[in-house]
Amino acid sequence: MTRLALLRFAAMGAAVALAIAAGPAVRAADTAGSQPLVIAGQVASTCQMSPATQGPGNLNVAFSAAGGGASQLAVNLMVDPSTARTQSVVGVVQFQVLCTGAHTLKVTSASGGLVNTTTTTTAGGFSTRADYSLQAAWAGASRSLTTSGSAASLDLSGADSASGALTVTVTVPSGEGPLVAGAYQDVISIDLSAN
Amino acid sequence: MNRLAWTSLGLSLSFAAGAAAAQQAAPPTVSVSGQAARLCRIGAPKVQVGSAVNLGAVDGQTINISSLADSATLSTKAISFDIDFDALCNFSHAVQLSSDRGGLWRVATGAASSATFADGVPYHATLVWAGTQSTLEASAASVAPKTQVLDVNSPAGGALVVQFRVDSGATDKGAGVPLAAGTYQDTLTVTLGPQ
Numbered sequence: 001m002t003r004l005a006l007l008r009f010a011a012m013g014a015a016v017a018l019a020i021a022a023g024p025a026v027r028a029a030d031t032a033g034s035q036p037l038v039i040a041g042q043v044a045s046t047c048q049m050s051p052a053t054q055g056p057g058n059l060n061v062a063f064s065a066a067g068g069g070a071s072q073l074a075v076n077l078m079v080d081p082s083t084a085r086t087q088s089v090v091g092v093v094q095f096q097v098l099c100t101g102a103h104t105l106k107v108t109s110a111s112g113g114l115v116n117t118t119t120t121t122t123a124g125g126f127s128t129r130a131d132y133s134l135q136a137a138w139a140g141a142s143r144s145l146t147t148s149g150s151a152a153s154l155d156l157s158g159a160d161s162a163s164g165a166l167t168v169t170v171t172v173p174s175g176e177g178p179l180v181a182g183a184y185q186d187v188i189s190i191d192l193s194a195n
Numbered sequence: 196m197n198r199l200a201w202t203s204l205g206l207s208l209s210f211a212a213g214a215a216a217a218q219q220a221a222p223p224t225v226s227v228s229g230q231a232a233r234l235c236r237i238g239a240p241k242v243q244v245g246s247a248v249n250l251g252a253v254d255g256q257t258i259n260i261s262s263l264a265d266s267a268t269l270s271t272k273a274i275s276f277d278i279d280f281d282a283l284c285n286f287s288h289a290v291q292l293s294s295d296r297g298g299l300w301r302v303a304t305g306a307a308s309s310a311t312f313a314d315g316v317p318y319h320a321t322l323v324w325a326g327t328q329s330t331l332e333a334s335a336a337s338v339a340p341k342t343q344v345l346d347v348n349s350p351a352g353g354a355l356v357v358q359f360r361v362d363s364g365a366t367d368k369g370a371g372v373p374l375a376a377g378t379y380q381d382t383l384t385v386t387l388g389p390q
Contacts, residue, residue, distance in 0.1 A: 100373055
């Protein structure tokens with residue numbers, strides 16, 4: 001019995017040895033493990049604009065906030081009482097603007113001038129429109145145009161983030177006209193959107 | 196079963212037996228020895244969604260923030276979530292938590308932002324493991340790697356937790372500064388290995 005038992009041990013030992021020889025090499029120790037994580041977030045381009053405030057350098061004009069984002073520049077004395085020609089007017093309005101990325105900004109004159117809303121009748125060399133210079137400055141850029149009777153826009157769009165004051169200046173030169181009596185008006189709109 | 200287990204550790208057997216069982220002074224002996232390899236393992240990340248704040252989609256090893264910027268302040272919105280890893284090290288070891296960029300930084304797509312806008316978001320990542328913890332402060336001081344090492348002087352196994360936190364309004368340009376639009380990203384790597 002003992003001899004048989006020894007043979008069995010011997011046989012098992014051989015089997016183990018064969019198994020080790022036939023199997024893969026003992027795997028090297030894995031002494032390190034690592035897991036990378038990517039943390040990511042997006043910030044969309046966004047724009048904010050404050051209500052209008054009166055800017056510096058106004059002449060012959062009164063600023064008022066009309067509420068709901070609207071404001072008004074009312075000319076004090078539009079024409080020279082002796083010639084019916086325009087008096088000099090400078091109206092400056094500012095908006096605090098912040099855009100976190102690319103954005104579109106347009107300043108548009110709807111009527112292309114100060115247009116008589118009372119009458120369209122012109123006679124004797126009198127005019128129903130007073131053209132003016134529209135200037136806008138924003139984020140280091142400045143654009144301007146002179147109205148000529150049709151809607152016109154200034155494009156101050158930007159490809160990057162920007163913040164600060166958007167300054168819109170309306171300048172009516174002296175001597176235009178003579179003008180037909182009545183109320184004159186234009187609407188300047190500021191369109192700001194994030195791209 | 197036990198034999199199979201021993202072979203995986205690198206089993207060696209030796210045998211001793213008398214020439215004849217009947218005359219042997221002592222029974223045959225079998226000496227068994229093995230060597231347990233040094234192992235460190237870390238499993239795939241599991242984000243604890245239930246307790247998370249401001250967490251977006253988790254895609255494999257990419258964790259997306261839901262809203263990096265607050266829509267009202269345009270600055271950083273608070274973030275909080277925990278990530279679990281099944282981990283094991285059977286010897287005294289170290290856990291390393293490393294950030295590739297030292298903060299969540301905007302992936303540059305053009306000119307750097309002005310001082311008015313932030314490009315980086317600081318965060319804290321606290322490693323909780325084997326009854327102790329250590330915090331990596333990714334302060335977004337500069338775009339540079341940052342590493343925190345936790346030495347553990349014993350084997351350990353179980354849940355390794357990384358607590359990821361972003362404070363409300365935290366930016367590289369100071370508290371409450373608006374974030375420039377874009378994609379913000381960092382890679383956080385957890386590594387277990389020898390000290």
